[in-house]
Amino acid sequence: MTHLARRARRGSAALAALLLLPAALGACSDDPPDPATQPASDGSGHDVGVQLFQWTWDAIAQECSTTLGPAGYAWVLTSPPNEHITGEPWWTSYQPVSYRLESRLGTREQFASMVDACHEAGVDVRVDAVVNHMTGQDVPGTGWAGSPYEHYEYPGTWTPADFHHCGLTPDDDIAMYLDRAQVQTCELLNLADLDTGAAHVRERLAAYLQDLVGLGVDGFRIDAAKHMATEDVAAVVAALPDDVAVMQEVIRGSAEPITPEEYTPNGQVYEFTYGKELAGVVAGSPGLALELGESTARYVRSADAVAFVENHDTERNGSTLSYRAGTDDALATVLMLAGTYGTPQVYSGYAFEDVDAGPRQDTDGRVLDATCAPDVAPGDDLAPGDWVCQHRWPQVAGMVGWRGVVGDAPVVDTWSQGDAVALGRGQRGFVVVNLGDDELRATLATRLPDGEYCDVLAGAGTCAPTRVRDGRVDVVVPAGSAVAWDVSRTR
Template sequence: MTHLLRRTSGAIALTAALLLTGCTGGEPADPAAQPAADGSGHDVGVQLFQWTWDAIAAECTDQLGPAGYAWVLTSPPNEHITGEAWWTSYQPVSYRLESRLGTREQFAAMVRTCHAAGVDVRVDAVLNHMTGQDEPGTGWAGSSYEHDSYPGLWTPADFHRCGLTPSDDIASYADRAQVQTCELLNLADLDTGAPHVRARLTAYLQDLVSLGVDGFRIDAAKHMAAQDVGAILEPLPDDVAVMQEVIRGTAEPVQPDEYVPHGQVYEFTYGKEMLGVVAGSPGLALELGTATARYLPSDDAVAFVENHDTERNGSTLSYRDGTDDALATVLLLAGTYGTPQVYSGYAFDDVDAGPPQDATGRVQDATCGTAPGPGASLAPGDWVCQHRWPQVAGMVGWRGVVGDAPVVDAWSQGDAVALGRGERGFVVVNLGDAELRVTLPTSLPDGGYCDVLTAGGTCMQSTVRDGAVSVVVPPGAAQAWDVAHRA
């Protein structure tokens, strides 16, 4: 089954607006130096981790659509266990769309609102397992459950009993059977090889599609056989986007390539190797994604700097890295590898800590404050709002302008790196502790340009003369110019 990205009216509106912005009068310019008008740069998604449906709806209208984001990834919407930790959302009790993030009606309204803003909606879908609780309990919406028994839904016969380890938990990732039939951290592992189990999981996804959902992140896909994932997804419409979580492990038998026939796959290598880029090797940013032994092909990959798991386990950057995190995201959005996903979560001291909740356990609507940025002072529970950081939001729009233009004029020296995208855009990143002063060749047409990463909407002008631009970039900063923002 082929999974295609849905072209939205928002993509068309965005590119039309950029064309108008870039008009300067006179003779028509070289088409190669015009903003992308085909939606090829309208591909950036954002994971709004643990945001409520009402908050996502407002964000689509006020920020995501205007900034040029193509899609938003929500947290799991189904009924889950109760508790304060973030991972309660990842322990399903039923497939009712009632959770601490909102009701079914609120979810459906959010999808409609985001679509009206030109933003697709993708859902984090937990299909591999149910709860990890040993004692019976009651879910958020009142459904009763036991570890391997969910009345009206699953019986003990619907779960794997791997019998390969004393606890039935995964003990070795070198054993394919353990990875895909034993329990992950005591989470009751569904027998996704059984046709009736697959059919019930497909019905859950179809219900979400009926509400307008445009795609899915398949949580823990690695822990299901690739053919099982494919069978669950096969009945869905071809235009439903699929992104599968398959963490690459050296010399492990289960590898991301197996899942490519069923949709895109998250390339964890990208985020992990970005650590080396910001640690002192910015030039390596120009090579990320090129090593076929370590990377999926670009069209098959979802690339990211961090997500909700990696910011907690320390395998990638996080909001705590401040400017380094922002500049890494600039480099992600400047390049051509994969489909980019930006991350936006909340501050925490305890890795298990959940988002801000009221006395009933319902998550409170996210608020971003007046000036989100990597230098903001944050207390545990504050929403970080990385997707609104000037460096990040500015690059989303920049990417919409440059579209699929190739990388040109690549340059690196010391702690700095620069690259252009055809004749449409140019970006310089200074990861060093000293000011960068340099004149660089660029394929941008001669003239004045406004830095699209400057906060506040003011025009910080740079001028291209005779195919070169002289830049002054403060330490820990970036500047970017495109043909839709001429001075």
């Protein structure tokens, strides 16, 4: 089956799954139900991705089949699949040695099987693509798959002439982010910086991405896009089919000359401001979450943004929340998934004490398959190396399904008081988040049709029905928790 045929089939499968969701209350009446009170059937809420950081290809394949597809995740972001330097730290994956699809996460054959398995589950596959640089090693070495390399010499791939040597700083490393030329032609942490302005370099990088597309890959995160001129990124991704998603890592910096807005003609960009400010909102007034994404001075427009609570870098540098924040981290993700800003990406990694520590590996350096403990939840007691599995937390997985039901329904019935916030999405869903230390009791306005609803965040098979009557609902929300109802789960 061709790649495009698979995409068409997955789209049909996703739409069919949404159509099979239970109808809204009133479906048995003589009057035809109002479409606004039924689960979205156009796939408009089927947009949530998850970054399974340092998960092996075999583990991702299994997770797509058992968890991601059934939960309603639209796509999964993998770690870089190409050959890299050897070593224990996580960042070895971000130091390419060649573009062979052989890494400590699995072989080319395992990668291809993973893509097929995810597609069968209705989940697209996006890849973290490292195309700005090669290794940062001054001493010659051998890559994971046996390829020899030197800092500026990669036999069969690159020669010293294929790299920038900026000459703007004593060691050719970036010293000042207010200088565009340094950021885009000098080296980031000694990583050999490819001359992406050269046509033959662009062509080789495009060939790597095209190879992955040939295996069925649906999109890419362009790592360190900020360190390449926007026209260089454009030239590399121009060779890809139009339906391949492009997400670019461009970290917004105060007063810096390079901005995320420059890169939006190439595809979406990660809006780091969102995650940073959401962490502050959770620590302060949750009601301000309703305003995140609205300031054009601080954010790219919603259609251009990938929104996230944390990723593998920010959980280590402390600029956003992380799994260590427990329920605050989960509730921040609830707020992200409840809103309408950007394309949301959930994060799922492993516990660590040392910020450089890699995932657990066997004696040969192969990463061990991820395993999630039964009934994972925020605040679990985790040892370094344990898989956190945030994407399985009931609050997170439940909101992924909720978002699929509400689709593109507008934000309505907003309410905030102290450490609590509530919002509705048209007549399809309603969510209340209580970040306070005390139980919340309130009577709130909602546009949900009258009837009894099950909390979709309580987990499968659990329903303590909550009644909506005359557009009002009495809510009781324990401290540090959330409730969410939608028209797919009624009593």
